[in-house]
Amino acid sequence: MSDRFLVVGGDAAGMSAAGKAKRDDPDREVVVFERGDWVSYGACGIPYYVKGEIADIEELQVVEPRKLVEERGIDLRRRHEVVAVDPDARTVTVEADGERYEEPYDDLLLATGGRAALPDAPGTDLEGVFAVRNLEAGRALRSYVVREDDAEVPAHPDAGSGDGERLRSHLRETDVERVVVIGANKIGVEMAEAFVARGFDVHVVEAGPHVLPVFGPDVADVVADHLRDSGVRLHLGTSVERLVGEAEAEEGTGRATEEGTGRATEEGARPAEGTDRVRAIETDAGRIEAEAVLCDVGVEPETDLAESAGIDLGETGAIRTDEFGRTGDDRVYAAGDCAEKRHLLTGEAVRWPYALAANRAGRAVGRTVAGRPTPVGGIVGTGVMKAFDREVARTGLDDEQARAAGFDPVSTTVTTITRAHYYPGWSRIVVHATADADSGRLLGTSMVGAEGAAHRINAVATALHAGLTVEEVGRLDFGYAPPFGPVWDPVLLAAKALGDELE
Missing domain, CATH: 3.50.50.60 (FAD/NAD(P)-binding domain)
Known part of the structure; x- marks a missing residue:
C-alpha cells in the first residue's frame, strides 16, 4: 500500500x-x-x-x-x-x-x-471575448452585468490573472448593450437567460440547426420557441467566420441584420482607446454588432x-x-x-x-x-438544465446516436400534462423516447416542460442502468397523486406509446 x-x-x-x-x-x-x-x-x-x-x-x-x-x-x-x-x-x-x-x-x-473551447475563427483573442469556466471570470462578469464598481466587488486573491482580469478590465471601460452568445449549449442558454434578466439585447449564434443539440430536435424546438418568446434572438444554422475588432468596425465595413426584422442595428458606444476590443461578429448569414461575446462551443x-x-x-x-x-x-x-x-x-x-x-x-x-479498489462507474448521459422557466432533461441515446452505435432505433414523442387535469397549475410536458427495435430495450429519453422534467428523467436513467425494455418500463409502479402527476405519468405514457410503435 x-x-x-x-x-x-x-x-x-x-x-x-x-x-x-x-x-x-x-x-x-x-x-x-x-x-x-x-x-x-x-x-x-x-x-x-x-x-x-x-x-x-x-x-x-x-x-x-x-x-x-x-x-x-x-x-x-x-x-x-x-x-x-x-x-x-x-x-x-x-x-x-x-x-x-x-x-x-x-x-x-x-x-x-477541462478548458472552454473557442470558435475556430479569427478574433477570439480580442478584448471582450470570453468563456466562463471559473469563479473569478464569473465574478467579473457579474460586476459587468450589474454595473457594479470594482470597490463593490472585491477582487479574489488571484484576480490579477487570466480571464478574470481581462474581463474586468474590459468591462470597466466599455458600455455594453448587446451580448452575443456563440453556441447554444447548456451554459450558453443559461447565460443568455442571465443576460436577458439584466436587460441586455441578447443574440445566440449556433452553427447547428437546433439549440441544445444533445437534447434532440423535438425538445430543442420547444426550447427554441421559448427562448424567442423570452426575448432571445436566435441565429440557428449560422457559422461564425470571424470576430471583428473596434479598429476594423470604425472603417464602416457594414452592419448586422437582426433576425426577422431586416433592419440594421445601431452602432454601440465606443470603448476606450488603446486596445482592440470586439465590436461585431461576422457570420455566413451577415454581421451582428456586439460589445461583448460569450463563447460556449464545448x-x-x-x-x-x-x-x-x-x-x-x-x-x-x-x-x-x-x-x-x-x-x-x-x-x-x-x-x-x-x-x-x-x-x-x-x-x-x-x-x-x-x-x-x-x-x-x-x-x-x-x-x-486507500486500499479498497472501487470502479469509477459508467454513465448513461443524464443531464438537466433550466431555460428560463422551462426544465429540460435528457438521458441515454437519441435516434442518431443509437443508429451510430449499431441499434435499430424506434422513437415517439408525446405531449401530456404534469398533474391531474382537474388539479390547478398543470402544464404541458413534451417527452421524446427512443428504443431498440430488435431487443425492445429503452435507449433514451428527453423531455421539456414547466415542471417535472428534471426529476422524472432520473427514473428513466435508472431504467437505462438496469437495461429495462420499454414493456418493463411501462409496468413500473410509479407513485400517483393529483398535485404531482396524472395517473399515467408522462414517463409511463411515453413507454406505452413507444410500445405501440414497437409492435
Whole structure:
C-alpha cells in the first residue's frame, strides 16, 4: 500500500479523491496542488450568480479551504501549478512564487479538468471575448452585468490573472448593450437567460440547426420557441467566420441584420482607446454588432500534462483509463473532465464533462488508493438544465446516436400534462423516447416542460442502468397523486406509446 497521494487539481474530482483517501486512511499523506485560488466549487452555479439569484460568489464554494486543511488534514497548496510529471522517477515538478521544486509520489491523480473551447475563427483573442469556466471570470462578469464598481466587488486573491482580469478590465471601460452568445449549449442558454434578466439585447449564434443539440430536435424546438418568446434572438444554422475588432468596425465595413426584422442595428458606444476590443461578429448569414461575446462551443479536456508525461490518451482526446481510473501507468490515475468515461449503453469511451461523474470518479479513486479498489462507474448521459422557466432533461441515446452505435432505433414523442387535469397549475410536458427495435430495450429519453422534467428523467436513467425494455418500463409502479402527476405519468405514457410503435 502506498503512503503518499498527490492530486493535481482542486475541484470536483480532485477534492473528492483527496477527501475520501484521507477519510479511509487518516495516516496517509494527501497533497493537493491547485494552480488557482479557488477549490471545491460549483461552476454550474455561475449563470445563476450572474443573473442575481445567488447573492455572493463565495456561496458557490462547497468546502472552505480552511476546513480542508484544519478539519480534514489535507495538505492543500493553492497557487501551486504542477508543470511536469516524471512517471519513472515518480515525481512532479511544481511552480509557485516564481520558483520550481519537485515532490515525490506513490500514487498520483490527474484531475486537471477541462478548458472552454473557442470558435475556430479569427478574433477570439480580442478584448471582450470570453468563456466562463471559473469563479473569478464569473465574478467579473457579474460586476459587468450589474454595473457594479470594482470597490463593490472585491477582487479574489488571484484576480490579477487570466480571464478574470481581462474581463474586468474590459468591462470597466466599455458600455455594453448587446451580448452575443456563440453556441447554444447548456451554459450558453443559461447565460443568455442571465443576460436577458439584466436587460441586455441578447443574440445566440449556433452553427447547428437546433439549440441544445444533445437534447434532440423535438425538445430543442420547444426550447427554441421559448427562448424567442423570452426575448432571445436566435441565429440557428449560422457559422461564425470571424470576430471583428473596434479598429476594423470604425472603417464602416457594414452592419448586422437582426433576425426577422431586416433592419440594421445601431452602432454601440465606443470603448476606450488603446486596445482592440470586439465590436461585431461576422457570420455566413451577415454581421451582428456586439460589445461583448460569450463563447460556449464545448469543453476540451486539459491533457497537456498527461501528454508531456507520455500518458496515453483515448480516441476521444481525453485520458484513457481502466475501470478503476488508472492510466497506462498503474500509479497514475485520471478522473473528471480530463478523463474518458464509459457509456453503459454502447460500451464506448466518451467525454462527459458533468459534475456528478467527476465527483463519483474522484471518490472511487480515493477509495482505491486507500486500499479498497472501487470502479469509477459508467454513465448513461443524464443531464438537466433550466431555460428560463422551462426544465429540460435528457438521458441515454437519441435516434442518431443509437443508429451510430449499431441499434435499430424506434422513437415517439408525446405531449401530456404534469398533474391531474382537474388539479390547478398543470402544464404541458413534451417527452421524446427512443428504443431498440430488435431487443425492445429503452435507449433514451428527453423531455421539456414547466415542471417535472428534471426529476422524472432520473427514473428513466435508472431504467437505462438496469437495461429495462420499454414493456418493463411501462409496468413500473410509479407513485400517483393529483398535485404531482396524472395517473399515467408522462414517463409511463411515453413507454406505452413507444410500445405501440414497437409492435
